[in-house]
Amino acid sequence: xxxxxxxxxxxxxxxxxxxxxxxxxxxxxxxxxxxxxxxxxxxxxxxxxxxxxxxxxxxxxxxxxxxxxxxxxxxxxxxxxxxxxxxxxxxxxxxxxxxxxxxxxxxxxxxxxxxxxxxxxxxxxxxxxxxxxxxxxxxxxxxxxxxxxxxxxxxxxxxxxxxxxxxxxxxxxxxxxxxxxxxxxxxxxxxxxxxxxxxxxxxxxxxxxxxxxxxxxxxxxxxxxxxxxxxxxxxxxxxxxxxxxxxxxxxxxxxxxxxxxxxxxxxxx
Numbered sequence: 565x566x567x568x569x570x571x572x573x574x575x576x577x578x579x580x581x582x583x584x585x586x587x588x589x590x591x592x593x594x595x596x597x598x599x600x601x602x603x604x605x606x607x608x609x610x611x612x613x614x615x616x617x618x619x620x621x622x623x624x625x626x627x628x629x630x631x632x633x634x635x636x637x638x639x640x641x642x643x644x645x646x647x648x649x650x651x652x653x654x655x656x657x658x659x660x661x662x663x664x665x666x667x668x669x670x671x672x673x674x675x676x677x678x679x680x681x682x683x684x685x686x687x688x689x690x691x692x693x694x695x696x697x698x699x700x701x702x703x704x705x706x707x708x709x710x711x712x713x714x715x716x717x718x719x720x721x722x723x724x725x726x727x728x729x730x731x732x733x734x735x736x737x738x739x740x741x742x743x744x745x746x747x748x749x750x751x752x753x754x755x756x757x758x759x760x761x762x763x764x765x766x767x768x769x770x771x772x773x774x775x776x777x778x779x780x781x782x783x784x785x786x787x788x789x790x791x792x793x794x795x796x797x798x799x800x801x802x803x804x805x806x807x808x809x810x811x812x813x814x815x816x817x818x819x820x821x822x823x824x825x826x827x828x829x830x831x832x833x
Contacts, residue, residue, distance in 0.1 A: 579651060586656075589663025590646055594629035595787050596666050599680045605669035614668075615661040629787045681784030688783030689775065692797040694738045695731050696790035699724050738798070745801030746775075752807055764807055771799045 568584045576582035596602045603622065610619035621641045626632050637644045642658065649655040670677055709716040723729050749772055756765040775796055782792035 579656075581656065587646070587659055589666050590642075590659055591633070591786055593662040593666040594632045595680075595684075595785070596669050596677070597625060597632060598627050598629040598787075599676075601669040601673050601676060601680075602665050605665055605672060608672075609668065615664060618658075618661045618665060681780065684783035684788055685776070685780045686783075688779040688788045688793055691788055691790045692739070692742055692793040693735050693790040694794045695729065695734060696794065697724075699727070738794075741801045742794075742797045745799075745804050746797065748804045749800050752804060756807070759811075761811075764810065767806075768803060771803055775800070 571584040572582055575584070575586050579586060593602060606614060606619060606622045610616075610622065624641050626635060626640055628635075632640045632642060633647075634640075635643065637648065642662070645658040646655055646662075649658075706716070709719075719725060749768065753765065753768045753772070756768055775793070778796050779793060782789070786792070
């Protein structure tokens with residue numbers, strides 16, 4: 565609630581859009597266009613009650629959601645109207661138009677969206693490699709340096725943008741540990757339940773629900789990318805390590821107490 569309130573307040577004060585995600589409709593429009601829901605909605609509504617300016621562009625919209633969002637003016641006709649018009653009135657006109665198409669397609673084809681969302685959620689659950697950032701090939705975005713030009717050279721000289729990070733070795737270690745943590749998650753939940761360890765069980769269930777919710781939000785409402793799930797998947801092996809330490813500590817404590825109980829009362833004083 566605090567995060568939603570903060571986002572809504574900032575967007576309202578800066579842009580006059582009292583919404584936690586003013587451009588959420590744009591990001592939802594992209595995968596719905598890729599899955600075919602938006603094109604079918606346009607076929608039904610263009611020439612009637614759909615935004616004419618948006619309908620004029622439908623034949624040139626790329627079906628790949630990432631190209632539509634980030635392909636630049638040469639690839640996506642929406643780029644110049646939305647990405648290139650940050651904080652300008654035209655941005656919100658187009659944001660409202662794509663939101664109308666996204667919401668409309670959802671209302672008219674909820675079953676198709678549910679099927680696509682289920683598939684994307686499962687796919688996102690098993691995609692969690694780190695360093696999924698398209699660097700150095702496609703991450704040299706210079707726009708951010710308009711506000712902090714002094715950071716340009718240090719960033720450009722970083723190992724990440726120079727392509728000098730040992731990505732294969734990093735991914736080998738992190739992917740193996742993440743996979744092991746995920747495989748252990750369900751057995752640990754069963755073990756915690758049998759031990760009646762409420763604290764451990766609540767933590768494991770929270771992590772499991774969070775991983776599933778994150779996969780659904782990222783895969784179903786955006787697009788499947790390793791970087792989305794890698795932000796949370798490390799919690800699974802981390803929880804396993806915590807519980808090994810916790811249960812080993814409890815075992816040691818029980819053993820110590822048992823040993824104390826075996827000492828004659830005359831010796832304990």
